[in-house]
Amino acid sequence: MSVDIILVIVVATALAFDFTNGFHDTANVVATSISTRAIGPRRAIAIASALNFVGAFVSLKVADTVGKGFVDTHAVTSTVVYAGLIGAITWNLMTWYVGLPSSSSHALIGGLVGSVIAAKGWSAASGSGILDKLVIPAVVAPLVAFGAAWLAVSVVYRIVRSVRPGGVSRGFKLGQVVSGGLLALSHGTNDAQKTMGLITLALVASGKLSAARFHVPTWVVIAAATAISLGTFTGGWRIIKTMGTKIISMDPAQGFVAQTAGAAVILAASSGGYPLSTTHVISGGITGAGAGKRLSAVRWGVAGEIVTAWVLTLPCAAAVAAVVYAILRLFGPGDAGPIVLTVVLVIGLIAVFLRARGARGHGPVPTAVDPSLGTTQG
Amino acid sequence: MTAFATGTVGDLLHVVWSSILASVVVSVLFAGAVVGLIRAGELRRSNRGGSATAYAAASVVALALCLAAVVYGVILVSQKS
Numbered sequence: 001m002s003v004d005i006i007l008v009i010v011v012a013t014a015l016a017f018d019f020t021n022g023f024h025d026t027a028n029v030v031a032t033s034i035s036t037r038a039i040g041p042r043r044a045i046a047i048a049s050a051l052n053f054v055g056a057f058v059s060l061k062v063a064d065t066v067g068k069g070f071v072d073t074h075a076v077t078s079t080v081v082y083a084g085l086i087g088a089i090t091w092n093l094m095t096w097y098v099g100l101p102s103s104s105s106h107a108l109i110g111g112l113v114g115s116v117i118a119a120k121g122w123s124a125a126s127g128s129g130i131l132d133k134l135v136i137p138a139v140v141a142p143l144v145a146f147g148a149a150w151l152a153v154s155v156v157y158r159i160v161r162s163v164r165p166g167g168v169s170r171g172f173k174l175g176q177v178v179s180g181g182l183l184a185l186s187h188g189t190n191d192a193q194k195t196m197g198l199i200t201l202a203l204v205a206s207g208k209l210s211a212a213r214f215h216v217p218t219w220v221v222i223a224a225a226t227a228i229s230l231g232t233f234t235g236g237w238r239i240i241k242t243m244g245t246k247i248i249s250m251d252p253a254q255g256f257v258a259q260t261a262g263a264a265v266i267l268a269a270s271s272g273g274y275p276l277s278t279t280h281v282i283s284g285g286i287t288g289a290g291a292g293k294r295l296s297a298v299r300w301g302v303a304g305e306i307v308t309a310w311v312l313t314l315p316c317a318a319a320v321a322a323v324v325y326a327i328l329r330l331f332g333p334g335d336a337g338p339i340v341l342t343v344v345l346v347i348g349l350i351a352v353f354l355r356a357r358g359a360r361g362h363g364p365v366p367t368a369v370d371p372s373l374g375t376t377q378g
Numbered sequence: 379m380t381a382f383a384t385g386t387v388g389d390l391l392h393v394v395w396s397s398i399l400a401s402v403v404v405s406v407l408f409a410g411a412v413v414g415l416i417r418a419g420e421l422r423r424s425n426r427g428g429s430a431t432a433y434a435a436a437s438v439v440a441l442a443l444c445l446a447a448v449v450y451g452v453i454l455v456s457q458k459s
């Protein structure tokens with residue numbers, strides 16, 4: 001029974017993490033379509049939300065990788081998964097507070113690895129799995145998106161240069177409705193899977209599922225798909241209000257190519273079971289499309305943020321999760337630790353929320369964000 | 379390192395070339411469809427109906443191939459899960 005309480009807390013926390021992932025990433029998925037005026041914000045967000053949901057059902061290979069590719073499933077307990085999740089969330093909040101770039105996806109996996117190492121030692125983590133399935137793809141994928149977008153936009157400009165620019169713009173705006181939808185679908189095939197893998201791992205750890213036949217239950221797929229979809233929908237409404245000044249400047253052909261390249265990389269990676277930072281891939285596509293037109297138009301600061309996130313996120317989230325696990329151990333092996341920590345966290349979050357509301361009532365409201373450059377990235 | 383050198387390099391290279399190929403093919407086909415439609419409109423306005431029809435047909439074929447490539451890609455991903 002005590003394990004079940006921790007399991008309920010783990011599932012709820014994982015779904016909350018999934019919701020915030022969708023919330024953060026809405027901007028990345030829809031910003032290009034909205035900035036080129038290919039589609040209105042409300043419609044773009046509704047389509048992205050629906051296709052995020054559908055995408056979560058398309059492939060489960062990333063969930064399999066997260067569930068059994070990075071840690072020894074026999075070494076994992078519900079408390080280990082919980083500590084990993086809290087470590088990831090804490091790292092995301094810390095980086096958000098101090099303005100450091102981060103990656104939600106890498107934080108999640110780093111947190112899991114850090115807590116399992118704290119619990120069972122280094123042998124419980126799969127070094128080759130982390131290198132092969134996470135670190136190398138994390139570096140390669142944005143570069144591939146950059147190269148694919150750069151190459152595609154260079155060829156596209158050669159094809160369309162002899163016809164009226166107005167007609168080309170109208171054509172690619174229509175195309176962006178499809179490419180934007182494809183990007184949202186691909187986002188669901190990768191980001192929603194990470195939560196599914198983690199929840200399934202917690203189910204295995206608590207004895208609800210067999211480790212020998214690791215599979216993601218249907219209710220987990222539906223719950224994770226719903227959480228990320230609702231997050232996308234909710235995040236979008238905030239972005240409608242704040243989007244305006246610092247948006248990416250690109251033409252519809254570039255937007256179409258950036259979205260197509262991003263979606264192609266994410267879909268191909270999902271089919272190979274590679275959990276990526278989707279934000280880094282989309283940023284790579286946007287930067288490549290910009291470089292294909294004019295090198296000086298590229299905002300190279302984005303690349304710097306991605307590199308910083310690569311270097312910091314995984315080890316730091318792992319360290320924070322290890323500390324969280326050590327704190328939980330102080331309460332003993334039962335469910336007291338997770339319950340106390342959850343209560344403390346909920347109280348803390350309510351306090352931060354109330355303080356933010358109070359500050360908003362007395363001071364100026366920040367009115368513009370750059371949706372492509374959220375410090376916490378999916 | 380050995381484990382990475384065998385299966386994973388092949389898997390990762392597959393992701394690399396398939397995503398670059400898909401990006402370029404879909405973008406080029408769509409650009410072809412757009413150019414075909416614009417040309418067809420221009421030729422129709424200058425009363426060259428035959429050429430306009432040919433461009434329009436080529437545009438429709440390019441668009442159909444583009445959509446087919448997208449659908450094929452999504453089906454491939456879903457079948458690999």
